[in-house]
Amino acid sequence: MPMYSYQCSACGHEFEEIQSFDAPETMKCPSCGKKKARRVLQACAGLAFKGNGFYQTDYKGRPGGTDK
Numbered sequence: 001m002p003m004y005s006y007q008c009s010a011c012g013h014e015f016e017e018i019q020s021f022d023a024p025e026t027m028k029c030p031s032c033g034k035k036k037a038r039r040v041l042q043a044c045a046g047l048a049f050k051g052n053g054f055y056q057t058d059y060k061g062r063p064g065g066t067d068k
Contacts, residue, residue, distance in 0.1 A: 001018050001019060001020055001021075002018070002019070002021065003016050003017070003018050004016065004017055004018075004019055004023075004039050004040075005039065005040040005042055006027060006029075006037040006038065006039055006040060007037065007038065007040050008029035008031065008032060008034065008036050008037040009036045009037075009038065010029065010032050010034045010036040011029060011031055011032040011034075013029055013030070013031035013032065013037075014040070015029075015030060015031075015037070025038060025039050026038050
């Protein structure tokens with residue numbers, strides 16, 4: 001399950017919650033108790049594969065193992 005960051009618009013408290021994808025976007029603030037906390041969008045880190053076999057020119061092998 002993903003972790004979401006929330007910020008309360010009533011008191012400004014920021015917190016994180018692990019929730020399912022279909023969880024509501026607003027929730028009760030643990031600091032003030034009001035249902036004014038909304039999800040905060042965050043930038044995602046890029047994905048980089050490193051090590052042997054992860055090249056930009058790699059491709060899926062041919063059936064039967066006849067790669068050239």
